[in-house]
Amino acid sequence: IKLWFGVDYYPEHWPIERRGLDAELISSAGFNVVRLAEFAWCRLEPSPGKFNFQWLDEVIELLSTKGIKAVLGTPTAAPPPWLVKAHLDILPVNFQGHRMPPVARRHYCPNNPNYIKASERIVEAMAKHYRDNPNVIGYQIDNELSLGDEYCYCDHCVTLFRNWLKNKYGSISELNKVYGTIFWSHEYGDWDEIHPPTPPFDECNRGLSLDWFRFRSKSFVEFLKIQVRILKSISPNKKVTTNLMGLFPGVDYYDLSRNLDFPSWDCYPKFARAYYDPAWISMLHDATRCMGMESFWVMELQAGPTDGYAGHPIGVTPDPGELRKWLYQAIAHGAEGVVYFRYRTVCFGKEQYWHGILNHDGEINRRYLEVKRTGEELKKIGEILVDAKCKSDVGLIFSYDSLWATLIENRYYAKSYHEQALNAYKGFWHHGVNVDVISPDHDFKNYRILLAPFLYLTNKNLIEKLKNYVENGGLLIATARTSVKDEFNRVYSNGLPGELKDLFGLRVTDYTSIPPEIEVKVSTQYGQTSVSGWLEELTITSAQVLGVHEYEWLKGRPAITLNRYGRGYAVYIGCFLTQDASKLIADRIIEERLVKPPVELRGEPVELVSKEGRDYRLLFLINHDPKSKTVELDFGKVLEAKSLLRGLHVKGETVKVTLNSHDVEILYFED
Ligand SMILES: [Zn+2]
Missing domain, CATH: 3.20.20.80 (Glycosidases)
Incomplete structure (x- = not known):
C-alpha cells in the first residue's frame, strides 16, 4: 500500500x-x-x-x-x-x-x-x-x-422529523407510551402536534430529545449518501x-x-x-x-x-x-x-x-x-x-446514544462521557496496549477485554451482545451509570443496571453524585485509588468484591466487583473512573497477563504503539515532551531489530533508547 x-x-x-x-x-x-x-x-x-x-x-x-x-x-x-x-x-x-x-x-x-x-x-x-x-x-x-444545537428548525426539518417518528413508531399512541408524554401533559393526538425539542434539552422530554439528536445525525448521513451515490455511479474506482x-x-x-x-x-x-x-x-x-x-x-x-x-x-x-x-x-x-x-x-x-x-x-x-x-x-x-496493521486485544465501546443522552442532561454529571472514555483508554495507552474504539454495533468477539465506561444507554440487542461476549470467555469492565436507561432514554424500572444485573451479579441499590472538586478513595488489596464524580452502593448477589468504598456512609461497602458468568468475567466499578483508577485496573490486567503489551517499558513514559506486517512487527516510540527521555525496552528474550529512522541495529533482551525532544523511533522486527 x-x-x-x-x-x-x-x-x-x-x-x-x-x-x-x-x-x-x-x-x-x-x-x-x-x-x-x-x-x-x-x-x-x-x-x-x-x-x-x-x-x-x-x-x-x-x-x-x-x-x-x-x-x-x-x-x-x-x-x-x-x-x-x-x-x-x-x-x-x-x-x-x-x-x-x-x-x-x-x-x-x-x-x-x-x-x-x-x-x-x-x-x-x-x-x-x-x-x-x-x-x-x-x-x-x-x-x-x-x-450546532441551535439548528435546524426549518419547516422541512420539522415535517421530516414528524415523518421519521411516524415511520419509527407507527402510531401516535405507541410514541406517547414510550416517551411517557403523560408527564407535564404532553400526550399527542396527532403527529403535527409534535414540535422538536429546543435547547436547553434537559427541559424537554428525554425520549423526544434523543430522537431529535438521532434525526439530526441521520439528516447529515442522508445528505452525504446522496453525494456518495452520485460520485460512485460516475466514478466507481x-x-x-x-x-x-x-x-x-x-x-x-x-x-x-x-x-x-x-x-x-x-x-x-x-x-x-x-x-x-x-x-x-x-x-x-x-x-x-x-x-x-x-x-x-x-x-x-x-x-x-x-x-x-x-x-x-x-x-x-x-x-x-x-x-x-x-x-x-x-x-x-x-x-x-x-x-x-x-x-x-x-x-x-x-x-x-x-x-x-x-x-x-x-x-x-x-x-x-x-x-x-x-x-x-x-x-x-x-x-x-x-503495510503493517494495528491489532488490538482491547475494545472500548463508544456509544453515540450514551453520549447524546448525557449531553441532553448537560452538566448533570461531574464527568463527561468523553472524559470517562478517555480515562478508560488511558490506563492501557500508558502500557502501549492497542485499543480499538468501537461502536456498540461492532463485533466484540475478537477482544479479550471490553471496556464499557459510562455505557448509559442499552437496548435489547446490546444487552444480548454483552452477555454473549462474557459467556464465551470475555472480560467486560463497566463503570457506574451503566445501563441506567433503555433505548427510549427511560430509566429502567426494574432496578439497575437494568437487564445486566445477573451479568454483574449485583444490584445498584443507592447512589450519590460527588462534586467534581472532591476526591474520594476506594481500597483494594493492591492499595487505594482515587475515584470521583459518582458513587454507588452495590448489593451483591453473586459477584466477589475486589474493592470497597472509603466514603462516609458507604465505607466498607463493595465498590469494585468481579462476577463469573459463563466462561468469562464481568467487572463492575461503582464509581466514575479517574486516570488513577484506570491505571490501577490496567496494571492489574497486565500483571495477570490477560493482555500483553508488545514490550515491557521501563524508565520515563513515552507513547508505545505496535503494528503487525505480514512477516514483521513495528514498534513506535514517541516522545511527547520537549525534554529528551531514555527508556528501556524489555523484550523478555533476545531479539534483533532495525531502527527505521536511524538505520541502527539493536540486539538484546533489553534495549535502551534515547529520544530527543518530540522525537520518534520505529523499531522493525522480522518474525
Ligand atoms: Zn432545516
Whole structure:
C-alpha cells in the first residue's frame, strides 16, 4: 500500500504567477497528494449551471507533472451567494425562528430540497468532468458535516422529523407510551402536534430529545449518501471520504462512515490549548480507524498555530519536532494518508491565523524544513509503515446514544462521557496496549477485554451482545451509570443496571453524585485509588468484591466487583473512573497477563504503539515532551531489530533508547 503524504492547497487564494513556485515547494517537500477545491464553489460554478473547471484543471495538471495526485473536496460546505439569493430557504433556521445569516460557512439545511438539488448539480458536474482524469484519486464530501444545537428548525426539518417518528413508531399512541408524554401533559393526538425539542434539552422530554439528536445525525448521513451515490455511479474506482472531527457529537460518525471507502479526520492537537493530551489524539485516531475498515486518513493535520475560534485564543505554535511527531503518531495508529493543513497561511477572510506550513509571506521556514525532512524519511519507509496493521486485544465501546443522552442532561454529571472514555483508554495507552474504539454495533468477539465506561444507554440487542461476549470467555469492565436507561432514554424500572444485573451479579441499590472538586478513595488489596464524580452502593448477589468504598456512609461497602458468568468475567466499578483508577485496573490486567503489551517499558513514559506486517512487527516510540527521555525496552528474550529512522541495529533482551525532544523511533522486527 502506498502512504499518502499531502497538504491542503488553496491555489485560488494566491496570484497565478505564484503557482509554479508552489508546485516546486510542494513537490520538494515530498508530498504525493494535495486536497483541492473544498470551498471553491463560487469559482467552480460562478453562476447557476455555468461551470468553470479550467483553473482547477490547470492546477491538477501542473501538480501531476511532479507526480502529485489530487483529492477534490465537493464544495457543498460553503454555498455561493447567488444560491442563497435565489433560495433563501436553504439557510438553516434556529430554534428561535431566525435564519442563519450567510456570513461564514455551513449555512445550509441538509434537508432543504433546493439545496440538495444544487448540491447534486455541482457534484455531478465535478464527477463527470474528472471521471477520466487519473490524477484525481478521490473526493472528500463537504467539510466537517454538522450544525450546532441551535439548528435546524426549518419547516422541512420539522415535517421530516414528524415523518421519521411516524415511520419509527407507527402510531401516535405507541410514541406517547414510550416517551411517557403523560408527564407535564404532553400526550399527542396527532403527529403535527409534535414540535422538536429546543435547547436547553434537559427541559424537554428525554425520549423526544434523543430522537431529535438521532434525526439530526441521520439528516447529515442522508445528505452525504446522496453525494456518495452520485460520485460512485460516475466514478466507481475513485475513493470517497469525508473529513470528521474526532468523536464530535453532532453526527454519529460510525453510522456516517459506513457509506465511505474510508473515513478521515481533522487533527489539531494544540487547537486552543497550550497543553494538549497526546492520549486523547491517539484515542481519536483509534476511533476513526474503527469507523472504517482498518484504514483512515488524517485530512487536516495541524501545521502551525491555530486561529482563535469561538472564544478560544490563538493556539500555541507547535514546538520543533511536533509536526513530524504528529504524523508518525497518526501512522502508528493506522493512518494510510496524512495531509497537513494547509500549505500557506491565508492573508484574508476568516482563518487568517489558522497557520499553514508556510507563514503569510510564503517563504521557506522551520516548519517547512521539518515537513520536508519527514517527507524524505517517508520515501524510504512509508510503505513498510502502512503495510503493517494495528491489532488490538482491547475494545472500548463508544456509544453515540450514551453520549447524546448525557449531553441532553448537560452538566448533570461531574464527568463527561468523553472524559470517562478517555480515562478508560488511558490506563492501557500508558502500557502501549492497542485499543480499538468501537461502536456498540461492532463485533466484540475478537477482544479479550471490553471496556464499557459510562455505557448509559442499552437496548435489547446490546444487552444480548454483552452477555454473549462474557459467556464465551470475555472480560467486560463497566463503570457506574451503566445501563441506567433503555433505548427510549427511560430509566429502567426494574432496578439497575437494568437487564445486566445477573451479568454483574449485583444490584445498584443507592447512589450519590460527588462534586467534581472532591476526591474520594476506594481500597483494594493492591492499595487505594482515587475515584470521583459518582458513587454507588452495590448489593451483591453473586459477584466477589475486589474493592470497597472509603466514603462516609458507604465505607466498607463493595465498590469494585468481579462476577463469573459463563466462561468469562464481568467487572463492575461503582464509581466514575479517574486516570488513577484506570491505571490501577490496567496494571492489574497486565500483571495477570490477560493482555500483553508488545514490550515491557521501563524508565520515563513515552507513547508505545505496535503494528503487525505480514512477516514483521513495528514498534513506535514517541516522545511527547520537549525534554529528551531514555527508556528501556524489555523484550523478555533476545531479539534483533532495525531502527527505521536511524538505520541502527539493536540486539538484546533489553534495549535502551534515547529520544530527543518530540522525537520518534520505529523499531522493525522480522518474525
Ligand atoms: Zn432545516
